[in-house]
Structures are given as structure tokens and as C-alpha cells.
Amino acid sequence: xxxxxSMIQHERIDGDHSEAIIATLRxxxxxxxxxxxxxxxxxxxxxxxxxxxxxxxxxxxxxIVDYQPGELVITARAGTPLTELVATLSEHNQMLSFxxxxxxxxxxxxxxxxxNLSGPARPWSGSIRDLVLGVxxxxxxxxxxxxxxxxxxxxxxxxVSRLQAGALGTLGVLSEVSLKVLPRPQEMITLRYAMTxxxxxxxxxxxxxxxxxxxxxxxxDGQLHLRLSGAASAxxxxxxxxxxxxxxxxxQLWEALRAMTLPFFAGDAPLWRFSVxxxxxxxxxxxxxxxxxxxxxxxxxxxxxxxQLDRIAAAAGGHAMLFRGGERSGEVRAPLNAVERNLQxxxxxxxxxxxxxxxxxxxxxx
Amino acid sequence: MSTQLLxxxxxxxxxxxxxxxxxxxxxxxxxxxxxxxxxxxxxxxPQSVAQVQQVLKICHELNVPVVARGAGTGLCAxxxxxxxxxxxxxxxxxxxxxxxxxxxTARVQPGxxxxxxxxxxxxxxxxxxxxxxxxxxxxxxGNVAENSGGVHCLKYGLTVHNxxxxxxxxxxxxxxxxxxxxxxxxxxxxxxxxxxxxxxxxIVTEVTVRLLPTPEIAQVVMAGFxxxxxxxxxxxxxxxxxxxxxxxxxxxxxxxxxxEDFCQAGYPRDAAAILLCEMDGTREEVAQHVDAVVQLFAQxxxxxxxxxxxxxxxALLWKGRKSAFPAVGRLAPDYYCMDGTIPRGQxxxxxxEIYRLSEHYTLPVANVFHxxxxxxxxxxxFDASDPLQVRKAEAFGGDILDLSVRVGGCxxxxxxxxxxxxxxxxxxxxxxxxAQFxxxxxxxxxxxxxxxGKGIPILKRCQEYRALPARHQHHPT
Numbered sequence: 009x010x011x012x013x014s015m016i017q018h019e020r021i022d023g024d025h026s027e028a029i030i031a032t033l034r035x036x037x038x039x040x041x042x043x044x045x046x047x048x049x050x051x052x053x054x055x056x057x058x059x060x061x062x063x064x065x066x067x068x069x070x071x072i073v074d075y076q077p078g079e080l081v082i083t084a085r086a087g088t089p090l091t092e093l094v095a096t097l098s099e100h101n102q103m104l105s106f107x108x109x110x111x112x113x114x115x116x117x118x119x120x121x122x123x124n125l126s127g128p129a130r131p132w133s134g135s136i137r138d139l140v141l142g143v144x145x146x147x148x149x150x151x152x153x154x155x156x157x158x159x160x161x162x163x164x165x166x167x168v169s170r171l172q173a174g175a176l177g178t179l180g181v182l183s184e185v186s187l188k189v190l191p192r193p194q195e196m197i198t199l200r201y202a203m204t205x206x207x208x209x210x211x212x213x214x215x216x217x218x219x220x221x222x223x224x225x226x227x228x229d230g231q232l233h234l235r236l237s238g239a240a241s242a243x244x245x246x247x248x249x250x251x252x253x254x255x256x257x258x259x260q261l262w263e264a265l266r267a268m269t270l271p272f273f274a275g276d277a278p279l280w281r282f283s284v285x286x287x288x289x290x291x292x293x294x295x296x297x298x299x300x301x302x303x304x305x306x307x308x309x310x311x312x313x314x315x316q317l318d319r320i321a322a323a324a325g326g327h328a329m330l331f332r333g334g335e336r337s338g339e340v341r342a343p344l345n346a347v348e349r350n351l352q353x354x355x356x357x358x359x360x361x362x363x364x365x366x367x368x369x370x371x372x373x374x
Numbered sequence: 375m376s377t378q379l380l381x382x383x384x385x386x387x388x389x390x391x392x393x394x395x396x397x398x399x400x401x402x403x404x405x406x407x408x409x410x411x412x413x414x415x416x417x418x419x420p421q422s423v424a425q426v427q428q429v430l431k432i433c434h435e436l437n438v439p440v441v442a443r444g445a446g447t448g449l450c451a452x453x454x455x456x457x458x459x460x461x462x463x464x465x466x467x468x469x470x471x472x473x474x475x476x477x478x479t480a481r482v483q484p485g486x487x488x489x490x491x492x493x494x495x496x497x498x499x500x501x502x503x504x505x506x507x508x509x510x511x512x513x514x515x516g517n518v519a520e521n522s523g524g525v526h527c528l529k530y531g532l533t534v535h536n537x538x539x540x541x542x543x544x545x546x547x548x549x550x551x552x553x554x555x556x557x558x559x560x561x562x563x564x565x566x567x568x569x570x571x572x573x574x575x576x577i578v579t580e581v582t583v584r585l586l587p588t589p590e591i592a593q594v595v596m597a598g599f600x601x602x603x604x605x606x607x608x609x610x611x612x613x614x615x616x617x618x619x620x621x622x623x624x625x626x627x628x629x630x631x632x633x634e635d636f637c638q639a640g641y642p643r644d645a646a647a648i649l650l651c652e653m654d655g656t657r658e659e660v661a662q663h664v665d666a667v668v669q670l671f672a673q674x675x676x677x678x679x680x681x682x683x684x685x686x687x688x689a690l691l692w693k694g695r696k697s698a699f700p701a702v703g704r705l706a707p708d709y710y711c712m713d714g715t716i717p718r719g720q721x722x723x724x725x726x727e728i729y730r731l732s733e734h735y736t737l738p739v740a741n742v743f744h745x746x747x748x749x750x751x752x753x754x755x756f757d758a759s760d761p762l763q764v765r766k767a768e769a770f771g772g773d774i775l776d777l778s779v780r781v782g783g784c785x786x787x788x789x790x791x792x793x794x795x796x797x798x799x800x801x802x803x804x805x806x807x808x809a810q811f812x813x814x815x816x817x818x819x820x821x822x823x824x825x826x827g828k829g830i831p832i833l834k835r836c837q838e839y840r841a842l843p844a845r846h847q848h849h850p851t
Contacts, residue, residue, distance in 0.1 A: 157784050160527065160749070160787075163787065164803075165791070166567055166811055220656065221659070239662050348561065351544075
């Protein structure tokens with residue numbers, strides 16, 4: 009499964025394997041031998057840089073620990089596949105409202121939080137970063153720590169839980185995660201409109217400024233798709249007001265967008281992601297573009313000039329990254345200035361003083 | 375030291391922006407938690423970000439503590455001055471710099487009041503969602519420092535969910551932009567870490583907030599119940615029905631009666647508890663959900679149900695809730711507001727325990743509760759001129775916080791730790807966790823000059839800390 013040097017195996021029995029993880033980390037720390045944290049392996053070749061370290065497979069550390077539908081909170085071990093969470097929540101008509109990609113069942117809770125991955129609903133329902141309520145993590149000093157909790161509001165101490173979103177496991181091995189979950193919407197309808205990218209960006213933003221149950225907005229190949237979800241009465245009345253062509257297989261379309269299985273995402277050509285202000289102008293110079301998140305997330309393919317991407321992204325109030333493929337030994341994220349780098353390094357050191365957790369996964373120097 | 379400090383401050387600030395006289399400093403001696411007071415070496419009121427930066431650089435150079443303050447509406451003594459430091463008041467940075475109606479954002483200075491953002495955005499059909507009860511006065515910088523909530527958190531989230539980006543200055547006066555105008559940022563999410571950090575990691579100089587479209591309509595259902603447990607069950611039933619109300623509030627008998635005496639909102643005075651359940655959205659959706667909630671409450675034994683008839687009636691029904699603190703405040707010389715958060719399912723047990731503690735300490739308590747998100751606000755009534763009552767009120771409050779943690783909740787849902795809950799942090803966190811907080815603090819503020827003695831306990835666990843000045847221990851007066 010891995011080409012990453014020696015593999016650290018755990019017994020494949022579902023349950024609490026945190027003691028074994030701590031023991032492995034202690035050993036790694038003593039030997040000053042860093043680890044690369046993995047579970048489902050779905051994101052091994054995307055989002056982060058290549059990390060040359062012995063694999064720490066935490067996939068056996070899985071299972072739902074606590075789920076109280078009335079509290080809108082689920083707690084599970086980090087190695088739990090998202091599909092298991094989705095199935096359990098469905099039984100109670102609830103869902104992961106941030107619509108993470110499930111990557112054919114391989115995506116896990118911990119990996120999804122570490123990568124801060126959210127789907128088409130993100131601008132309206134929030135990201136996993138917004139919905140995480142608490143974490144248990146094992147830091148680089150091999151200490152098992154609990155932050156946040158299982159309640160909706162908690163401002164005691166620093167928000168270490170949200171800090172894990174997008175940290176790619178460089179601050180700790182996630183052990184357990186508590187998330188806010190939400191009821192499934194009663195109805196979902198997709199509308200389609202033929203228009204250019206420039207027109208779509210303005211339309212997406214205008215529609216998002218109306219008090220209607222919009223829950224998705226993406227543009228590809230001259231077609232804008234808007235998704236409405238919520239109370240049936242609200243969805244139906246908005247459909248009447250907004251018009252447009254009703255898409256019959258809308259659910260499959262959004263699922264393919266979420267899972268990144270649309271033809272746009274196929275093939276090995278480098279996949280670049282822009283995270284920018286939703287109203288930023290379309291940049292045609294990068295070739296075919298998929299515009300999602302109501303304009304705030306844009307995808308382009310192929311070989312690109314890194315400096316040009318960074319410049320355009322910065323001008324649009326955001327940043328660009330090499331999401332998948334391409335050269336992953338160099339930096340894949342936007343450069344940081346000296347003050348930012350210094351603080352990021354100091355923060356890394358505060359959690360992982362010996363640098364044993366996913367070294368170089370986020371940035372070469374981190 | 376203080377002579378040198380003042381000399382340096384006078385070089386970069388106008389004379390009227392530095393307050394040195396103790397009598398003139400009095401308005402700044404505490405925040406809205408008046409139990410804890412102190413006076414600083416100087417109160418400074420910079421008029422520009424550049425001046426804030428100069429002040430920070432001076433304090434960094436001279437190793438002087440800096441406590442930031444916005445409007446002073448905080449409830450945990452987070453903005454209480456430090457006797458050896460300066461109080462950095464950001465209220466003069468009060469401009470709304472830009473509103474972008476298409477991208478739905480507002481770029482504002484830290485001293486801008488929460489409500490004024492919504493007022494300025496209103497002409498575009500937009501508003502800023504977090505609405506703490508102090509929203510007329512409280513500033514956005516303070517909201518970021520405390521990760522403030524309000525009555526609409528369950529549906530619309532806290533401050534951390536409603537900001538996109540901010541400019542901050544580090545303890546050394548270095549400029550930093552956190553977040554982005556996109557929905558994430560490339561390295562560690564420092565904006566998440568800064569939000570709710572109580573001025574311990576840096577000073578916010580500008581915030582870009584998200585604006586939401588103003589809902590077409592909002593309607594509130596008020597229901598009376600003859601027991602706390604019936605009201606608690608009704609809260610669970612709304613959530614189980616798949617409805618996320620815009621606000622879901624509970625008040626108990628003493629709070630109901632105080633509010634009714636205060637503003638005649640039409641609350642049922644004989645009820646053991648009332649729920650205020652607000653739905654917002656499109657007209658059709660609100661009508662559908664109001665019907666569903668009325669039916670649920672009726673099935674669960676509500677003794678009275680009132681649905682707001684129009685905007686004026688809705689405002690009146692909320693007026694009782696929003697003025698609950700001053701209303702309860704009329705029942706005794708002083709009140710002490712707690713802020714624990716609990717799992718919703720524990721509300722009956724926790725409120726009954728609070729009543730038991732009320733008898734034990736012989737101090738009355740009124741309960742106002744963000745039931746939707748489990749955030750309790752017990753108001754303990756006491757007389758601050760009686761030292762015994764002060765001690766009893768503090769012990770009572772401490773017991774409520776311990777209780778909240780014991781049932782799986784936390785010390786503070788939205789008011790923050792400040793000075794007030796510092797000693798209680800060890801009931802929610804183990805030493806290793808507190809040490810991790812301390813390491814984070816060190817990463818941003820190695821000199822420990824930003825808001826010392828607040829938020830996180832400094833454990834002095836190794837040699838380098840032993841030399842720390844006494845500034846990390848506060849002695850409330």
C-alpha cells in the first residue's frame with residue numbers, strides 16, 4: 009500500500025488503538041525518526057507535499073464513540089470512514105452538512121479534518137473547520153490531549169480543535185473528533201442556466217445575497233447550476249421565482265462534484281485550486297475552469313506558471329495550491345512572508361518540538 | 375520605568391489620547407464584570423493603526439504589559455487593566471471602511487459596534503449575524519477576542535463562523551493578515567486560534583466580516599410550561615423534528631416574573647418556564663415551521679402558546695428576554711451572571727441542581743438559557759456590599775461551572791475566561807492541556823506581555839518561568 013519506507017502495522021481490529029499509537033510515537037520520538045500519518049490513504053497524493061517518513065497507519069483506530077441525535081453531535085475515532093458516519097446519521101435523518109468527499113469510502117474523519125475538506129455546501133453550511141466542536145489529539149510530545157468538547161459553544165482556552173483543520177496532521181495525531189451535525193433538508197432541487205463564467209460569477213453572488221434556501225452554486229462548460237434545499241415550501245416557491253431549467257438528476261450531479269468524479273477532474277494532469285473572494289473576476293488565462301462554492305473555489309488543470317497563479321490569487325484576495333498531481337516535492341501552497349513563517353514554525357514547535365509529525369507535509373520548512 | 379514609558383508614549387500620541395490621572399482612569403477600571411477592578415499605569419486611546427503599532431513596539435521594548443479594550447462590555451474581566459501595564463483602548467478606531475454588497479462582506483475597524491455593521495449593511499438587504507445582548511455597544515474587536523455569540527448561534531454560528539479575515543499586530547508590533555477573502559488560508563488557521571483568544575495572542579486592528587441576506591420574515595412562538603422538564607423535553611422535540619430555529623431560548627419563573635414586571639411582554643407569570651422559539655427564512659418556510667412547532671408544544675403539554683402577530687409583537691416578546699439581565703438586576707443590589715454550556719439533554723438535571731445550590735447558599739437565582747445551544751446564564755442575586763454574600767456568590771458560581779463540566783459541558787460558552795474563570799480552568803483541563811495552551815501563548819508572545827493573568831493559567835512549570843514577574847497573578851479587589 010505504501011512506498012514510504014518501513015511501515016508500522018497495527019492489528020486490524022476496530023476499536024481504541026490510541027495506546028498503540030502513543031507507544032509507536034514514543035518510540036519514533038526516542039529514535040528521532042519522524043512518522044507519516046495515514047489511514048484510508050485517499051489523500052496520500054494530494055493536498056500536501058510528499059512526506060518521506062515511516063508510515064503510521066491509524067486506520068484501525070476507528071468506530072463511533074458517541075452519537076446523540078437530539079444534541080446534534082457525533083463523536084468518532086479519527087480512523088472511522090466517513091461512509092460509516094454518513095450511514096449512521098442517515099438512520100436519524102441527519103447528515104454531515106459540510107458534504108465532504110468520501111473518496112469511494114476511503115476518506116476518514118481524521119484525514120478530512122486534517123485536510124479541511126468540504127463539499128459544495130461549504131459557503132452556506134460551513135466547513136469541517138466550522139463544524140468541529142472538539143478533538144482528542146496526541147501531540148509530538150506523545151501526550152493525549154482533549155480540547156473543545158461535545159457542546160455547541162465553548163470558549164475556554166484557545167480553539168485548538170479548529171486549528172487542526174488544514175494542519176495536515178503536523179500538530180498532532182488526531183484521535184477523536186466531535187462534530188456538529190444537522191438535519192437533512194426536506195427537499196432538494198437543482199436549476200440550470202446557460203451563461204458565461206463572468207455572468208455566472210455575478211449571478212452566483214447576487215443569488216447568494218437573496219434570503220432564499222441556496223445550498224450550492226457551481227459553473228462548468230457554460231452552465232451555471234444552483235441548488236436549493238430546505239423546507240419544501242421554501243424550495244418550491246424559490247424555484248417558481250427564479251425560473252431556469254430544472255435538472256432531473258441533480259442529486260447525482262452534486263454527488264459527482266463532491267466526490268470529484270466529474271470528467272473535469274479525471275486524468276493525471278495537475279489539478280490546481282484557487283480559494284478567492286467569491287466575486288473575483290474570472291481568469292481565463294488558465295484554461296478550462298470549474299467554479300464552485302458560489303465563486304469562492306475555482307479549479308484549473310494542467311501545467312501552469314506558479315508565480316502567475318499566486319499573483320492572480322493574491323489579487324483576488326486569496327491563494328492558490330497544487331491540489332493533486334504535479335511536482336509534490338516542491339512547495340504546493342502559496343508562499344508565506346517572514347512574519348507568517350516565523351509564527352507557523354513557532355506554533356509547530358509548540359505542538360511538536362522534535363518535528364516527528366508529518367514533517368514537510370504542509371511546507372518544506374515546516 | 376513608568377516615567378520612561380510615559381515619555382515615549384507622549385512622543386507618538388496626542389496629549390488627550392493618554393490618561394494618567396487615576397480619577398480620569400476610573401471609567402476604565404473594569405469591564406461589565408465589576409467585581410474585578412484595577413488601574414493601569416496609563417490608559418491610551420490611539421487614533422490610528424500606526425499609533426497602535428507604535429504603542430505596541432514601545433511596550434515590547436520596555437517589557438510592559440498591554441491589555442486591549444474595546445467597549446468594555448465583556449463579562450469575564452478580560453479587559454480589566456493591569457497595574458504594571460497600559461490599557462490599550464481601541465474605541466477611536468471606529469470606522470466602517472468598506473461594504474461590498476456583491477461579495478457580502480464588511481471591512482471594519484475593531485472599535486466599530488456590532489449593531490452598526492448590520493445598520494450599515496441594511497440598505498443592501500444584508501446583516502451581520504452574531505448578536506450578543508450587548509450588540510448596541512459591544513465592539514467587533516471585543517467580539518473577536520471573546521468569540522461572541524448571541525441568541526441566533528444555533529443556526530448562524532459564533533463570531534468565528536462569521537469572519538473572513540483580519541489584520542492583527544503581534545506583541546512585537548509586527549503586522550499580520552489572518553484568513554483571506556476566500557474561505558480558507560494556506561498555512562495553519564491562525565484566525566481560528568486568534569478568535570476567542572482574549573487579547574492574549576495579538577491585537578486586532580481590522581476585521582472583514584461575512585454579511586448574510588436579511589431573512590424575509592421572522593416569527594417567534596412563545597410557550598409556557600408548568601415544569602422545567604416539560605420545557606426541556608420540548609427543546610429536544612423541536613431539534614428531533616429536524617427544525618433548526620433561528621433562536622431557542624428558555625427562561626425560568628424568577629426570570630419570567632422579573633422580565634414581565636420590567637417590560638410587560640405578555641409572559642405567563644405562573645409558568646415554571648417559557649420557551650421563545652424563533653423561526654426565520656422565506657415566508658412559506660416560516661409558516662410551515664411555526665405550524666409544526668405550535669403543534670409540538672401543544673402535544674408536549676404547553677400551558678400557553680403565543681405566536682407573534684407582527685414585527686412589533688415579535689419585538690415585544692423578545693424585549694422581555696433581551697432585558698432579562700437588567701430586569702433581574704432590579705431584584706437585588708447586584709447579580710452575578712454565569713455562562714456554562716451543557717448538553718441540551720441535561721437541562722432538567724442541571725437546573726434542578728442549580729435550585730438546590732440556591733437553597734444551600736441562600737441566594738436567589740434566575741435562569742436565562744440559550745436552550746438551543748445549551749448555553750446557561752444563571753443570574754445569582756446578591757449584595758456586593760456584604761463580603762459574606764460576595765464569597766457565597768462566587769462559590770455558588772464556581773459550583774455551577776463545575777456542574778457544567780461534570781455533565782459533559784464547559785466553563786464558558788461565550789463570555790470567556792478572563793480573570794474570573796482562570797482558577798476554574800483546571801476543572802476542565804488537565805495540566806498537560808494547560809501546558810499546551812501555555813506553549814501556544816509562548817509561540818505568539820514570548821515576553822508574556824499581552825493581557826497577562828487572563829485566559830489561561832501560567833503554570834511556571836520550568837526554570838525560565840520561575841523568573842516571571844508577579845504580573846500573572848491577579849488579586850481581585
